[in-house]
Structures are given as C-alpha cells and as structure tokens.
Amino acid sequence: MSRHPTSPDHANPVQSADPTVWGIIQREQQRQQNTLELIASENHVSPAVLRAAGTVFTNKYAEGYPGKRYYGGCQHVDEIESLAIERAKRLFGCEHANVQPHSGSQANQAVFLAALTPGDPILSLNLNHGGHLSHGMKVNISGKWFNVSQYGVARKDERIDMDEVRRLAREVKPKLIITGASAYPRIWDWAGFAEIAREVGALLLADIAHIAGLVAAGLHPSPVPHAEFVTTTTHKTLRGPRAGLTMCKADWAKKIDSAVFPGLQGGPLVHIIAAKAVAFGEALRPEFKTYQQQILDNARALAEALMARKYRLVSGGTDNHLMLLDLTSGHPNLTGAQAEKWLEQAGIIVNKNMIPFDERKPMETSGLRIGTPAVTTRGLKTEHMPVIAELIHLVLSSNGDADAIDRVRSRALELCAQFPLPSES
Numbered sequence: 001m002s003r004h005p006t007s008p009d010h011a012n013p014v015q016s017a018d019p020t021v022w023g024i025i026q027r028e029q030q031r032q033q034n035t036l037e038l039i040a041s042e043n044h045v046s047p048a049v050l051r052a053a054g055t056v057f058t059n060k061y062a063e064g065y066p067g068k069r070y071y072g073g074c075q076h077v078d079e080i081e082s083l084a085i086e087r088a089k090r091l092f093g094c095e096h097a098n099v100q101p102h103s104g105s106q107a108n109q110a111v112f113l114a115a116l117t118p119g120d121p122i123l124s125l126n127l128n129h130g131g132h133l134s135h136g137m138k139v140n141i142s143g144k145w146f147n148v149s150q151y152g153v154a155r156k157d158e159r160i161d162m163d164e165v166r167r168l169a170r171e172v173k174p175k176l177i178i179t180g181a182s183a184y185p186r187i188w189d190w191a192g193f194a195e196i197a198r199e200v201g202a203l204l205l206a207d208i209a210h211i212a213g214l215v216a217a218g219l220h221p222s223p224v225p226h227a228e229f230v231t232t233t234t235h236k237t238l239r240g241p242r243a244g245l246t247m248c249k250a251d252w253a254k255k256i257d258s259a260v261f262p263g264l265q266g267g268p269l270v271h272i273i274a275a276k277a278v279a280f281g282e283a284l285r286p287e288f289k290t291y292q293q294q295i296l297d298n299a300r301a302l303a304e305a306l307m308a309r310k311y312r313l314v315s316g317g318t319d320n321h322l323m324l325l326d327l328t329s330g331h332p333n334l335t336g337a338q339a340e341k342w343l344e345q346a347g348i349i350v351n352k353n354m355i356p357f358d359e360r361k362p363m364e365t366s367g368l369r370i371g372t373p374a375v376t377t378r379g380l381k382t383e384h385m386p387v388i389a390e391l392i393h394l395v396l397s398s399n400g401d402a403d404a405i406d407r408v409r410s411r412a413l414e415l416c417a418q419f420p421l422p423s424e425s
C-alpha cells in the first residue's frame with residue numbers, strides 16, 4: 001500500500017516527518033512559555049481550539065454556504081459551519097452571522113463591498129488616535145478606494161469627541177460611519193454614533209475586534225442593536241483562532257454573504273471555522289464571563305500600579321483590556337520602539353504605539369500599548385499586576401543596561417514558570 005508521506009505513524013507526525021519545522025514550532029512554544037505576553041491583540045487559545053484548527057477539515061473545498069455548495073462531499077462542512085453560525089448568533093444576539101472571513105480586515109472589506117461603491121465618503125477613527133488600518137489608512141484598500149474623513153479624541157480628555165463626530169458627519173455626509181479601534185481604552189457610545197448616523201443618513205459599522213470577548217460576556221455595551229454591521233476578529237479577547245466574523249441585520253444578510261463569497265474570498269478555511277465553533281462554544285459558558293471580568297480587573301490593577309509609579313496613561317486609565325502608556329511623561333527621550341526592544345529582552349512582550357497627538361513617527365512612537373487578555377488566560381490575577389508594573393518600570397528606567405534587563409528577565413521567567421502554558425507535543 002502506498003502511504004502518504006506524512007502518514008501519522010508517530011505520536012507527533014510533524015516531529016517525525018519534518019524535524020526542521022517541528023524545531024521552529026518548539027522554539028515558538030518555548031518563547032510563548034517563557035515570556036509575559038502583554039500585546040493587547042493576542043491570546044493563548046485553548047487546547048480544544050488549537051486541536052480543532054489542526055483537523056482534516058483543512059482538506060476540504062467548500063465554496064458556497066451550507067446547503068448551497070459548489071463542491072460535493074460537504075455534508076460535515078455544512079454541519080460545522082451551521083453550528084458556528086448558530087453559536088455566533090447566540091453569543092452576540094445578532095440577526096445574521098457570516099463565519100467565513102479569513103481575517104478581521106476581510107470581515108470589514110465584506111461590509112465595504114456590500115454597502116459602498118468606490119469613491120464613497122466614509123468617516124472613521126484616526127489611526128493615530130487608536131483606529132485600525134482597515135478603516136481608511138491611505139495605503140490600505142479602504143483608504144485608496146473611499147473618500148476618508150477621520151474623527152479623533154479630544155485633547156482635553158483623550159476620549160472620542162462626539163461633538164466633533166457630529167460636526168464632521170454633517171459636513172462630509174458619510175455613507176458609512178466606522179466605529180471600533182485597535183488602541184482605545186474607553187467605552188464606546190454606540191447609541192450616540194447610531195443617532196448621528198441616522199441624522200446624516202449613514203450606515204453604521206462597529207468593528208469590535210478588540211473588545212469582542214467583553215461584549216460577548218456583557219461587560220462592554222453591545223453595538224448589535226445599534227449598528228447595521230458588526231465585525232470582529234476571533235483571536236483577541238474572544239480567544240478563538242486567527243480569523244474574522246461579519247454580523248449584520250437580516251436585511252443585509254444576502255449582500256454580506258455574497259460580498260464574502262464570491263465577492264472577496266474563494267473556499268472558506270473550514271478547519272478554522274471548526275475552531276471558531278469551539279471558541280464560540282467556550283465563550284457561551286459561564287466561565288468565559290469570569291475570564292473576561294478578570295481581564296478587566298487585571299487591566300485596572302495594572303493601570304493603577306503604573307500610575308502609582310508616575311506613568312501617564314492616555315485618558316488617565318482604562319475601561320477595557322488595554323492601556324496606552326505615554327513615555328513622554330517619565331522618559332521623554334525614550335521611544336516606543338526602543339522601549340519595546342528592551343522589554344522584549346526582559347521577556348515582556350508589548351508593542352510600540354502612537355499616542356494621540358504624537359509627535360513621533362509610527363515606527364518610533366511615544367507610546368506603548370499594554371493589554372491583559374493573554375496573561376489573564378495564563379492565570380495571572382490582580383496581585384500579580386503590581387509585579388508586572390514594577391518589572392516594566394525597572395526596564396524603562398534601565399537606560400538599556402544589560403545587567404538590569406537581565407535581572408528583570410530572571411524575575412519574568414520565574415513568573416512564567418508559575419503559570420505554565422499547555423504544551424503542544
């Protein structure tokens with residue numbers, strides 16, 4: 001019998017078939033195990049989500065939708081996709097869910113394709129004030145194809161300035177108003193945006209990529225009753241596989257479905273849809289709310305501990321899972337890029353980030369974005385947050401001194417060892 005070259009005759013087929021790839025995977029696993037992950041958009045999925053993503057569904061072509069496929073052999077694909085849709089609808093209380101977008105950007109593009117034509121005016125949050133590149137950045141398709149105007153936060157409190165949003169909306173008469181962010185630590189006023197959208201005849205999109213877990217758990221207000229479209233990634237606070245999800249009101253369902261396929265994508269990633277189904281199932285359980293509450297408690301505790309060390313946080317704190325540390329307060333000569341590097345050497349992973357009204361360039365920045373979803377998954381609690389704040393402080397005030405950074409590295413490693421991640425072998 002001719003066997004498949006990667007036939008699973010070993011407990012770990014990647015290890016036996018391709019030790020080079022397995023070695024790289026092992027090194028990444030060690031990296032994740034031995035560092036404190038504070039990137040606000042990352043998380044550690046459950047072994048069940050990981051396993052579902054690595055299944056035979058990766059073999060299957062399934063262009064189309066449940067019951068209407070362009071390929072034979074789709075009975076189990078239909079089952080898994082229908083289950084994922086049903087769970088997404090239950091989780092967010094939406095009228096329609098499309099679980100096929102490969103990413104958050106494509107989830108947004110589906111809305112653009114369904115609702116806009118090139119040249120249409122859109123209104124979204126300024127990238128330097130926390131917005132996402134798929135919401136109208138010049139070099140992104142959204143910025144190239146649409147006529148983008150952007151609102152921002154007010155200088156006085158660094159919160160979204162609703163008067164400015166209304167003024168701009170009246171002036172530019174957008175066809176679509178985009179809400180949601182990659183780096184905004186406060187609560188969104190969906191009802192306020194919906195009122196403005198209604199007044200100027202715009203459609204409303206809420207991109208909840210970052211806060212989807214909080215929304216699903218009822219710990220951040222839901223935009224679903226207010227917006228025609230709600231998009232998200234599934235891999236941030238929601239703790240699912242790397243992918244997207246587009247939700248909409250029932251009267252947009254057909255247009256959204258044909259925008260995703262055949263408008264934007266070919267065959268769906270059915271193995272990832274299976275992993276989304278598992279993640280949505282996890283998010284529907286009561287423990288998920290406890291997890292999301294802990295993310296919030298940890299973020300608040302970390303913010304307070306940093307502020308107690310005299311760091312300024314954009315808008316003075318956080319209401320969600322992330323905060324933006326303004327380096328210009330304590331370390332005016334230190335860029336976000338340099339701080340990110342030193343912290344990485346110390347085993348603390350964050351990302352440089354623009355702060356509102358930043359005078360530095362995006363590759364340098366004056367800020368750091370810090371989030372708690374991943375360390376919370378690992379089991380860290382509020383009592384560990386002052387320790388993390390101390391470690392961050394020691395690195396930021398080290399001037400890059402290798403010994404000082406090494407000492408923090410040892411302490412970060414000790415903390416990681418106390419909270420092991422499940423191994424993939």
Ligand SMILES: Cc1ncc(COP(=O)(O)O)c(C=O)c1O
Nearest residue numbers: 103104105132181182207209233
């Ligand atoms: C608000 C928001 N929307 C969309 C995306 C895009 O997601 P993806 O990287 O999956 O395309 C992100 C990713 O960071 C995001 O923060």
